[in-house]
Amino acid sequence: MADERGAEAYWEDAARSRLGFLDTVPPLTQAERIKDVYERIDTELAAMLNALSLSKSRRNAIAPVSRLSPEILPLIFELHALEAPLRKDHLGWIEVTHVCRHWRSIAIDTAALWRNIFMHLGDEWVGTMLARAKATPVVFDSGWDGIVTRPMVGPIMEHLFHTHEVSIQGDGQAVAIIHNWPFLSPAKCLRWLRAPTPPNHP
Amino acid sequence: MPTIVSVDDSTVPGEGSSRLLLLVSSDNKHIVVEEDIMSRSRFISKQVEGFEATSQRHAILLPFSSFVLNKVIEYCSHYRGYYLLEDDPDAAPPGRSPVREWDQEFLDVDRNMLLRIIKAAHYLEIKSLVGSCARAIADMIRGKTTEEMREILGVENDFTPEEEHSPSSKCTG
Numbered sequence: 389m390a391d392e393r394g395a396e397a398y399w400e401d402a403a404r405s406r407l408g409f410l411d412t413v414p415p416l417t418q419a420e421r422i423k424d425v426y427e428r429i430d431t432e433l434a435a436m437l438n439a440l441s442l443s444k445s446r447r448n449a450i451a452p453v454s455r456l457s458p459e460i461l462p463l464i465f466e467l468h469a470l471e472a473p474l475r476k477d478h479l480g481w482i483e484v485t486h487v488c489r490h491w492r493s494i495a496i497d498t499a500a501l502w503r504n505i506f507m508h509l510g511d512e513w514v515g516t517m518l519a520r521a522k523a524t525p526v527v528f529d530s531g532w533d534g535i536v537t538r539p540m541v542g543p544i545m546e547h548l549f550h551t552h553e554v555s556i557q558g559d560g561q562a563v564a565i566i567h568n569w570p571f572l573s574p575a576k577c578l579r580w581l582r583a584p585t586p587p588n589h590p
Numbered sequence: 591m592p593t594i595v596s597v598d599d600s601t602v603p604g605e606g607s608s609r610l611l612l613l614v615s616s617d618n619k620h621i622v623v624e625e626d627i628m629s630r631s632r633f634i635s636k637q638v639e640g641f642e643a644t645s646q647r648h649a650i651l652l653p654f655s656s657f658v659l660n661k662v663i664e665y666c667s668h669y670r671g672y673y674l675l676e677d678d679p680d681a682a683p684p685g686r687s688p689v690r691e692w693d694q695e696f697l698d699v700d701r702n703m704l705l706r707i708i709k710a711a712h713y714l715e716i717k718s719l720v721g722s723c724a725r726a727i728a729d730m731i732r733g734k735t736t737e738e739m740r741e742i743l744g745v746e747n748d749f750t751p752e753e754e755h756s757p758s759s760k761c762t763g
Contacts, residue, residue, distance in 0.1 A: 444748035452705040467728035
């Protein structure tokens with residue numbers, strides 16, 4: 389049976405009931421007990437915030453954009469990604485993963501979105517993007533002013549089997565590194581390797 | 591699968607080169623449209639093939655309103671007889687190309703209407719219209735902050751503070 393109290397009264401009663409332990413607050417001299425009370429109330433507040441998030445997720449689920457077929461949101465994100473690429477100073481299309489839980493989950497599960505690996509975002513990013521791209525053909529891009537170092541070339545070589553393009557700027561050191569790298573797998577789908585000439589190249 | 595009801599010949603006239611179809615919207619409006627116009631819809635084409643196999647005529651019940659259906663018919667009428675690459679079953683997903691000028695005006699509608707049109711286009715399997723709507727929505731959120739995107743598409747921030755501040759959320763998208 390539905391609760392007949394209004395929403396405000398219901399939640400106020402619930403909060404009073406859960407926070408009843410605050411009716412008898414220990415004296416300030418009992419530091420340990422005070423600490424326990426704080427821990428308890430923080431636990432209650434965290435649980436309330438979780439419930440609030442859950443309620444907001446339920447609200448989001450009825451929004452028209454959340455009711456689109458599962459194929460459409462990834463398509464919108466992919467088109468958005470084409471126009472809002474990652475930059476050194478801006479996350480570009482990745483901002484969609486910060487909008488809400490549903491968008492985040494859809495974006496993370498859309499392997500094609502993660503195919504453009506912007507190497508200068510750092511190792512953690514490169515690793516995460518490669519994991520999310522799964523076996524999708526990927527594009528490694530060092531950016532127009534990026535100097536590629538030996539550790540940055542490592543992921544390219546490890547993921548050569550599904551690397552579609554490599555675009556490296558810099559002083560040619562990276563190409564020298566690639567030349568001398570022990571190849572772990574054939575570059576079956578590599579279409580482009582854009583890079584400056586290695587130093588001392590004839 | 592749509593519900594199909596039988597229709598007698600007087601309801602759906604036309605035996606000639608330009609046959610007519612009866613489409614019934616969710617608000618129970620009966621809309622007669624030339625089959626030729628709706629041939630861009632793979633869903634409708636498959637339904638018509640089914641009619642031919644059984645030699646029976648049917649009305650096609652659709653799960654969206656007449657307002658949305660009329661918009662889709664307007665789109666299909668505009669491109670009647672045109673070849674649009676995106677509607678090719680083997681065509682690659684839509685790329686960077688901008689929304690066609692006519693489509694831009696056609697899709698200059700409010701957010702909810704745009705979402706209804708893309709939903710209907712997806713149901714009817716009209717890839718070109720799905721692509722144009724998706725581009726229009728992508729354009730709506732381009733250059734916007736997270737908060738602005740939420741406002742534009744009517745969703746709330748439902749992350750817990752813990753999720754919002756976790757390294758996996760902020761450092762790696």
